[in-house]
Amino acid sequence: xxxxxxxxFAVAITxxxxxxxxxxxxxxxxxxxxxxxxxxxxAYGVSFFTIGIIWVNHHALFDLMTRxxxxxxxxxxxxxxxxxxxxxxxxxxxxxxxxxxASGTTAGLLYAGVMEAMSVSFTLxxxxxxxxxxxxxxxxxxxRRSAVLRFGLGSVAYLGVMALxxxxxxxxxxxxxxxxxxxxFQRTPDVPGDGPGI
Amino acid sequence: xxxxxxxxFAVAITxxxxxxxxxxxxxxxxxxxxxxxxxxxxAYGVSFFTIGIIWVNHHALFDLMTRxxxxxxxxxxxxxxxxxxxxxxxxxxxxxxxxxxASGTTAGLLYAGVMEAMSVSFTLxxxxxxxxxxxxxxxxxxxRRSAVLRFGLGSVAYLGVMALxxxxxxxxxxxxxxxxxxxxFQRTPDVPGDGPGI
Amino acid sequence: xxxxxxxxFAVAITxxxxxxxxxxxxxxxxxxxxxxxxxxxxAYGVSFFTIGIIWVNHHALFDLMTRxxxxxxxxxxxxxxxxxxxxxxxxxxxxxxxxxxASGTTAGLLYAGVMEAMSVSFTLxxxxxxxxxxxxxxxxxxxRRSAVLRFGLGSVAYLGVMALxxxxxxxxxxxxxxxxxxxxFQRTPDVPGDGPGI
Amino acid sequence: xxxxxxxxFAVAITxxxxxxxxxxxxxxxxxxxxxxxxxxxxAYGVSFFTIGIIWVNHHALFDLMTRxxxxxxxxxxxxxxxxxxxxxxxxxxxxxxxxxxASGTTAGLLYAGVMEAMSVSFTLxxxxxxxxxxxxxxxxxxxRRSAVLRFGLGSVAYLGVMALxxxxxxxxxxxxxxxxxxxxFQRTPDVPGDGPGI
Numbered sequence: 001x002x003x004x005x006x007x008x009f010a011v012a013i014t015x016x017x018x019x020x021x022x023x024x025x026x027x028x029x030x031x032x033x034x035x036x037x038x039x040x041x042x043a044y045g046v047s048f049f050t051i052g053i054i055w056v057n058h059h060a061l062f063d064l065m066t067r068x069x070x071x072x073x074x075x076x077x078x079x080x081x082x083x084x085x086x087x088x089x090x091x092x093x094x095x096x097x098x099x100x101x102a103s104g105t106t107a108g109l110l111y112a113g114v115m116e117a118m119s120v121s122f123t124l125x126x127x128x129x130x131x132x133x134x135x136x137x138x139x140x141x142x143x144r145r146s147a148v149l150r151f152g153l154g155s156v157a158y159l160g161v162m163a164l165x166x167x168x169x170x171x172x173x174x175x176x177x178x179x180x181x182x183x184x185f186q187r188t189p190d191v192p193g194d195g196p197g198i
Numbered sequence: 199x200x201x202x203x204x205x206x207f208a209v210a211i212t213x214x215x216x217x218x219x220x221x222x223x224x225x226x227x228x229x230x231x232x233x234x235x236x237x238x239x240x241a242y243g244v245s246f247f248t249i250g251i252i253w254v255n256h257h258a259l260f261d262l263m264t265r266x267x268x269x270x271x272x273x274x275x276x277x278x279x280x281x282x283x284x285x286x287x288x289x290x291x292x293x294x295x296x297x298x299x300a301s302g303t304t305a306g307l308l309y310a311g312v313m314e315a316m317s318v319s320f321t322l323x324x325x326x327x328x329x330x331x332x333x334x335x336x337x338x339x340x341x342r343r344s345a346v347l348r349f350g351l352g353s354v355a356y357l358g359v360m361a362l363x364x365x366x367x368x369x370x371x372x373x374x375x376x377x378x379x380x381x382x383f384q385r386t387p388d389v390p391g392d393g394p395g396i
Numbered sequence: 397x398x399x400x401x402x403x404x405f406a407v408a409i410t411x412x413x414x415x416x417x418x419x420x421x422x423x424x425x426x427x428x429x430x431x432x433x434x435x436x437x438x439a440y441g442v443s444f445f446t447i448g449i450i451w452v453n454h455h456a457l458f459d460l461m462t463r464x465x466x467x468x469x470x471x472x473x474x475x476x477x478x479x480x481x482x483x484x485x486x487x488x489x490x491x492x493x494x495x496x497x498a499s500g501t502t503a504g505l506l507y508a509g510v511m512e513a514m515s516v517s518f519t520l521x522x523x524x525x526x527x528x529x530x531x532x533x534x535x536x537x538x539x540r541r542s543a544v545l546r547f548g549l550g551s552v553a554y555l556g557v558m559a560l561x562x563x564x565x566x567x568x569x570x571x572x573x574x575x576x577x578x579x580x581f582q583r584t585p586d587v588p589g590d591g592p593g594i
Numbered sequence: 595x596x597x598x599x600x601x602x603f604a605v606a607i608t609x610x611x612x613x614x615x616x617x618x619x620x621x622x623x624x625x626x627x628x629x630x631x632x633x634x635x636x637a638y639g640v641s642f643f644t645i646g647i648i649w650v651n652h653h654a655l656f657d658l659m660t661r662x663x664x665x666x667x668x669x670x671x672x673x674x675x676x677x678x679x680x681x682x683x684x685x686x687x688x689x690x691x692x693x694x695x696a697s698g699t700t701a702g703l704l705y706a707g708v709m710e711a712m713s714v715s716f717t718l719x720x721x722x723x724x725x726x727x728x729x730x731x732x733x734x735x736x737x738r739r740s741a742v743l744r745f746g747l748g749s750v751a752y753l754g755v756m757a758l759x760x761x762x763x764x765x766x767x768x769x770x771x772x773x774x775x776x777x778x779f780q781r782t783p784d785v786p787g788d789g790p791g792i
Contacts, residue, residue, distance in 0.1 A: 003201055003597055007208025010601025020682040024689045030697035052671040055598060074382055077250040088218040095222045103228035184668055201399055205406025272580055275448040286416040293420045301426035399597055400649060403604025470778055473646040484614040491618045499624035
């Protein structure tokens with residue numbers, strides 16, 4: 001299953017770059033075209049590292065599983081269905097990054113909403129792994145509740161990113177970047193749930 | 199062979215999302231654009247989980263094979279040639295989902311026809327695996343006929359989806375979704391043929 | 397190296413399907429659109445199975461290698477550089493399939509030329525594997541010359557496909573299909589060189 | 595981690611070929627269209643082998659690692675974020691290859707700048723592997739400084755490619771091709787740092 005998931009992550013992360021474009025000769029100086037398209041570059045950067053971090057945590061969690069049951073395969077598909085949607089919501093957020101008002105908010109909500117759905121799916125994967133006893137190293141029973149809470153912290157944080165979409169689409173992107181940055185500098189948990197996923 | 203097949207499934211499932219687009223700023227409120235493009239989102243969802251389920255069953259069947267012969271490689275290529283066509287028929291079905299009449303029926307037949315061809319290829323893979331004795335765990339000889347029949351149930355079901363294309367393209371998509379849903383909640387067969395593939 | 401090559405084959409074979417398009421609602425009955433675009437479907441079919449067959453033979457040859465040296469890595473990159481160009485030449489051949497005269501011939505030469513280059517690269521891989529003693533099972537020294545000749549038969553056959561491009565682009569596609577079909581029904585060689593590659 | 599990285603390299607190298615296009619029937623003889631689009635073909639060739647060489651060296655270095663820590667995962671993501679941007683900068687360089695003046699220089703700087711960033715990331719990976727003691731075969735402590743210098747030679751060379759962008763975008767492409775060619779014919783280092791990366 002890892003090979004398939006790795007493939008989906010790899011394709012999704014690479015398709016992000018399809019949104020990097022310039023208009024080409026005859027559309028003014030190249031430098032000003034790139035400057036004009038800065039939202040695409042900024043959104044690419046944030047989404048690239050967000051997908052990268054999910055992959056790192058996905059890999060770390062599945063490496064701890066001794067076996068994978070059928071519900072886990074479908075929970076993983078659910079997670080991947082949102083990962084695959086990231087290039088679309090990234091491109092949409094980039095298009096609307098300088099558009100104020102309702103459409104900018106919609107673009108932000110779409111972006112943060114897919115991240116939220118991804119984060120919730122990832123927490124469901126962790127919860128199912130605990131319940132179905134799929135992990136080699138699991139937190140002791142009395143600490144499971146708090147482990148799930150810490151693991152699912154990202155799901156709460158992305159609700160905040162969704163709320164910030166009502167400020168502006170730039171606020172959505174910046175807060176998503178800060179959140180991704182937080183996870184980059186998070187130390188590796190030795191026991192799953194000892195640190196959050198995303 | 200698994201790595202190559204996993205790669206094809208991963209790329210095909212991710213390319214599906216290339217069909218998720220909005221028209222961008224200057225084309226009305228973003229929310230109404232998304233609402234207007236609902237067929238693309240609905241078709242993406244159904245096709246994503248259909249490819250996902252085929253992958254799960256493909257993986258489960260090939261894990262039971264001790265070896266793979268040359269005819270099996272080509273039967274697998276035949277299956278993959280239809281998997282790879284799914285993004286195209288999905289995009290076409292989405293475009294014609296609100297188009298009544300002959301063209302809508304054609305779009306539905308195209309979609310269900312590729313699913314049918316994929317399902318038949320998968321049944322051929324199972325039949326060849328039995329005949330060429332490639333499986334570690336095979337049903338006893340007297341039960342093979344019924345095992346093949348149960349495995350090939352999807353091929354019959356997709357004929358029904360094809361028939362429903364004459365009602366409307368929405369009927370095609372809904373019945374394909376119901377069929378995919380049925381397979382999601384199907385228990386894992388311990389012996390291949392004990393439950394259907396797709 | 398297998399994982400990377402498998403990935404390139406998988407992406408190239410899936411990108412072929414990006415060329416399957418219809419014009420959409422408002423461009424006449426869907427069925428006649430598909431009929432009009434038959435060259436794209438025919439070219440897709442031939443190229444899909446050609447890439448598939450190369451992959452099967454690539455896989456079979458590399459499975460026989462005990463180790464891979466640096467020249468082999470670059471010969472493999474050379475092969476992959478032509479594999480990756482197949483979606484482009486397929487799309488071009490499809491566009492010119494009904495165009496008579498010089499441009500149709502150019503499209504055919506481009507298609508058959510990339511196949512020829514791929515076939516020559518594959519023969520070079522086989523020759524290098526023999527010379528650098530990388531194979532677990534190698535034909536005895538006195539039979540190497542004839543083994544290389546038989547392996548390199550595809551390189552000669554694609555010269556014939558190139559020649560047929562001067563007849564018409566349809567002749568190119570049909571002869572490439574016949575050649576691919578020949579390889580599908582070719583029995584697996586137990587010793588490399590006992591049967592041709594492509 | 596190899597599977598994910600291999601996937602990203604494979605998709606990025608294959609997406610390069612999406613830039614190979616002709617205008618199609620009705621736009622003059624096909625041969626002159628291809629001749630007109632030579633920058634796309636030249637840029638494709640150079641970028642294909644550059645990504646290929648990075649992959650070869652990436653593979654060789656990671657094969658020497660006994661384990662991978664979390665900083666290494668993120669350094670690898672940093673490297674991949676530039677690899678994934680290569681199709682974009684390749685396409686842009688091709689568009690501006692015949693455009694003199696500031697925009698041509700910008701296109702060259704963009705191309706060489708992404709290569710430089712990739713090269714620096716790769717050197718950082720090597721430095722971190724030495725410092726965190728992740729390699730099975732490492733140069734002795736007193737030779738580390740010179741090993742890093744030799745490994746990081748590519749980072750210096752790409753500064754030269756950037757400087758040549760002020761001459762013309764063709765100078766950028768030719769010097770990048772020469773640099774890639776140099777690495778192809780470089781012998782395999784037995785100990786990392788014994789030969790440069792890229």
